[in-house]
Amino acid sequence: MAKRIEVSGLHAYYGGVHAIADISMTIEPRSVTAFIGPSGCGKSTFLRTLNRMHEVIPGARVEGKVMLDDEDLYGPGVDPVAVRRVVGMVFQRPNPFPTMSIYDNVAAGLKLNGVRRKSRLDDIVEESLKGANLWNEVKDRLNKPGAGLSGGQQQRLCIARAIAVQPQVLLMDEPCSALDPISTLAVEDLIAKLKSQYTIVIVTHNMQQAARVSDRTAFFNIAGIGKPGKLVEIGDTSKIFTKPEQKATEEYITGRFG
Amino acid sequence: MTTDTGVKSAAAVQSPVRGAAMSTGRAGDKIFVSAARGSGILVLAIMAAIAVFLIWRAIPALQKNEANFLTSEQWDPNGTPARFGIAQLAFGTVVSSLLALLMATPVAIGIALFISYYAPRSVAGPLGYLVDLLAAVPSIVYGLWGLLVLAPHMEGVSSFLNSALGWIPLFGGDNPGKNSIFTASVVLAIMILPIISSISREVFLQVPRAHVEAALALGATRWEMIRLAVLPYGRSGMIGASMLGLGRAMGETIAVAMVLTFVPGINWHILEDGGTTFAANIANSFAEATETGRGALIASGLVLFVITLIVNMAARAVVARRKEFV
């Protein structure tokens, strides 16, 4: 479980628009890395290149290398479907499948991967829901639709769904931005717990959140409108928030812009 | 109507008293609202009138009928005594439409999936337009084509089906032909393809991106994504679409009338020549019909009207339920 990600010279485009330019960084396993930066700086786009979800958008493409331990996600012959199974993702808005029960939502990825035996499914579903700190709240209504849960519960359901297939990496795209403070706290606790097993990357708008949950922080910025987003610096969270090397980082952290 | 109220108010606006101008505005409003509401009511009135006049004109013929209108397979309203029943018409209509639906639905959904999820984006629009062109071809042209181009080809297909699947009663019989219910249902299937596929396409377009991405991020292949996110979401829409297609097929007249060769009586062997439908029978027998004959045709048309009304209402209800659900 949990692999190191090494990105080098990565560019991403939407049609003719250069969205992010020349990003290189290392993401350590069994830790939480937070991406921060002003809106439109390309942090979400970058996140989506890490499990090849970027190319799902028509006209979008990626250049560069993303090594997961010793394999290039963009290497020849690599199936993006296989990549996404190994690198799970949680989205900004909770998106459980509306027609499925809580149980089926968690089991969806497993069934795709050929797990058919009921007892095995039951075990993994329970394990995943426990892993997502949701088991106690839903164990009596596993067959109810997932859409009936509260927003925070839905988001934890989505996390359970993502970890049920036991990925190496978990990407989270502003997972708390649609949640109330109490639900946010629950998800943050969960992230702290999950990092012992997974490589976690989280995009957040909320600097306090980045400071609370992450071990390392990367700051992204754009030089101006229409220019591609760039990585300004990455380092230990404590250092980024106290003694950043770049002036732009400091200005953003202290709230002078963004 | 609009112009003449427009003239009135223009005259009123010139009046020096401001209050008068305002009140004319209100009068104009009243007239315009009445015209608009009147048109809406007219639509309802037309629907009601269709039912009323068909019933009224059908009754005298039904009174002269000496056979059971619902169960008789005979159609001889011009004779004395008049004997006619809709059993054969209902049989032909239902069987040919259901067969057409069976053939068209999977293909139409396939087309909708192709255009929404498989075709390269730059050509998806034009390809969709191409399928819509199928709907622009008038039914008389499908009839002509079905009669002169398709039917000769269907002879071989029918004999093949007959020899391969003859043990199924529906495909049985001794004389597979080309002017059969089967051929008619192939033509109907082609004709209802565009309506089913265009409604399905619309439904697929509404599938939230979040669900599609959720499936893909789980490591689903394209087909698995469609199965997880698209089909469950679009299910009632697709059901509604195919029911609308069914209604269309049941009411289709000319193409069926041209393709089928009339042979009296219900024949379960759909590969053999013969069979007729409500609509085709009306088109084919109208020119020679006597007064009672016309009444009988109107009566059969009334039955067709009621059946398609039920199918269409049910289809709308299914589609509407989807809207509430989402």
Place this chain on the structure above:
Amino acid sequence: MTTLTKPTDDLPPAARGSLGSVSAARKLKDRLVQILVYIAFALAVVPLVSVLWTVLTNGLGRLDATFLQFSMNGVGGRDEGGGAYHAILGTLEQVAITSVIAVPIAVLTAVYLVEYGGNGRLARAVSFFVDVMTGIPSIVAGLFVLALWLLTFGFTYSGFAGSLALTILMIPTVVRATEEMLKLVPNDLREASYALGVPRWRTVCFVVLPTALTGIITGVMLAVARVMGETAPLLLTIFFTKAINANPFEGPQAALPTFIWEQAGDPNQASIDRAWTGALVLILLIMLFNLGARLVARFFRPVSR
């Protein structure tokens, strides 16, 4: 590369050392569905191409001056020559009358539904029955006019009776198209007009409708193209004639669809040829209206969109 293509269908995928690849069975299924979906599309294109191709090749033979300038008066089924002038004239007249009746009713109905009806019971009933009306079999529309106009009121077969039947088929299409267009008109525009003290009906007539006009014209032209090809209701209302009848209000009239029906019913090759040419002319007319609708939509787009 080796690890990437290694089949890893045993599960759970936990702690697997490599990216792995999707199991062969899943890949196969995905491919299979892709092939099926492509076949489905091909299945739709084959009849379309076949129809257009046969109509074109069979119809071109008789697409001559005689066909466009003469009627079938005095021409027997076996005779060469003859034309569809009477039918083309009839179709154009009938469709014109249909539009004159149907468009105002339909546009006003749409105005009622969008601007006035709100969510009231009448509006919902009208909206529902417009949907139901879309599904009325065309032959039933013909039967209705037969029962009302010919049998009850005692009028004779005429082009106008045909137009009445076509009106019933045209109204719902135009209502729906107009409704869509009116809904696209931004509410700001209405409010701006009200704010100037313009009465509501003037706002609708001089602000809302003009804004939606191109869309409505497009919808009307598509509806015209649609009813132009209707055959079944005409059989019961305009009946048949081989001669030119320029008066749509008196006596049987021809139309292109009924012309094709008549000629196709005759086993002689000369008649069959005329049927194909009739079909070609009909399709060309329909395409013309379709194309016109698209051109209007493209070139006269209101600035606000």
